[in-house]
Amino acid sequence: MIVRSQIVGCGSYLPARKVDNAELAARMDTTDDWIVERSGIRQRFIAAEGELTSDLAFNAAERALAAAGIAGSAVDLIVLATATPDHTFPATATKVQRRIGMKHGFAFDLQAVCSGFVYALSVADNFIKSGQVQTALVIGAETFSRILDWNDRTTSVLFGDGAGAVVLRANRGKGSTQDRGILSTHLHSDGTHHDLLYVDGGPSSTQTVGHLRMEGREVFRHAVINLASVVGEALAANDLTAADIDWVVPHQANRRIIEGTAKKLGFPLDRMVVTVDRHANTSAASIPLALTEAVTDGRIKPGQLVLLEAMGGGFTWGSALVRM
Structure with missing residues (x-):
């Protein structure tokens, strides 16, 4: 146990x-x-x-x-x-x-x-x-x-x-993938891409809050690659395939990123929880907002296998595999 x-x-x-x-x-x-x-x-x-x-x-x-x-x-x-x-x-x-x-x-x-x-x-x-x-x-x-x-x-x-x-x-x-709960998490970062997505302020640098700055095209390219990689890592760590996943709850940054990641992994879009059209990108709040919506409306049911994935400035990216 x-x-x-x-x-x-x-x-x-x-x-x-x-x-x-x-x-x-x-x-x-x-x-x-x-x-x-x-x-x-x-x-x-x-x-x-x-x-x-x-x-x-x-x-x-x-x-x-x-x-x-x-x-x-x-x-x-x-x-x-x-x-x-x-x-x-x-x-x-x-x-x-x-x-x-x-x-x-x-x-x-x-x-x-x-x-x-x-x-x-x-x-x-x-x-x-x-x-x-x-x-x-x-x-x-x-x-x-x-x-x-x-x-x-x-x-x-x-x-x-x-x-x-x-x-x-x-x-x-019992230690198997049938257990309810978090089965595994996978985290990464790469500080060499700082200037592609950052805020141009802070207490130590400018003593101001600053504004968000982003190179959208480059962020998009890295997002699809990194997200597909970290999702694959979660599946491999648990000896699973995409077919075993009931739902994917991605970070809601951009519908094109969600579609690109789904295509790269072979996930059908109808198994991706998408709220970006109504919530936009709410950064750290986007996954729990989408997860709550899908649990509340009954799409995600107890016992189902759910994959969470996100990428953000830093760059940081990660995934979590959860049996609800």
Whole structure:
């Protein structure tokens, strides 16, 4: 018998304000057709003035805890993946810790941009497998609208705000791929590609927040290659093939990247959970937002095998294989 980290609850939260492509086209040199053709995105949600990343994270966490039937006071660990924290410090996760009534354990932020949720899931999984933690809350939350240059149509139309969360609990398994829980995680980074996707500010460099900058064509090329590779790695590590996977929940960066990855791996698109058209790219929040939607609407069922994959600035990329 071995310890597995089982997902026992999912939750998500989107801000109230929905911004469609027509609204953006009215204030910048772009069109709905251009945005949809380039990315598949039709709308995104934008946090209200004064609505912080911690607010989005807390709402998603509350819904995940309710779905799991677990009180916040029972959580031992919070790992919050975000590239847009409320403050330079303390960790945004500690604000969520306070609001859910968690008095013990520990909470911290993790920064791996769009791969953040997969990284955070891996970290929490290892704490559970080591026996240090029984119940963990893993959150991806972003207010990317705060770091966008709204005069740059090539980047500002691609992103949105939101949060998603899952509750993990230690569960005994037999050590086979039939166990419910996280079967494996696979993480990578390559700092040589920093200048292809980054934010041009920070406390140590400019003492400002800065804006997101991206070389879209190059990011697209690396994304399809890296994502296909890390998905293949997860399958090989578990002696599985694409046919064994019930659902793929990819990072929702761009529909063309999702389609390109599916084609390279031989996954049918109807087994890919796609929300990018409605949520846009919500960075670390995109996978848990999509996962929660598919669990809530009944597409993803208990016992099914789900593959999560993402790539983000750094570059960072990773995958996780989970039996729900």
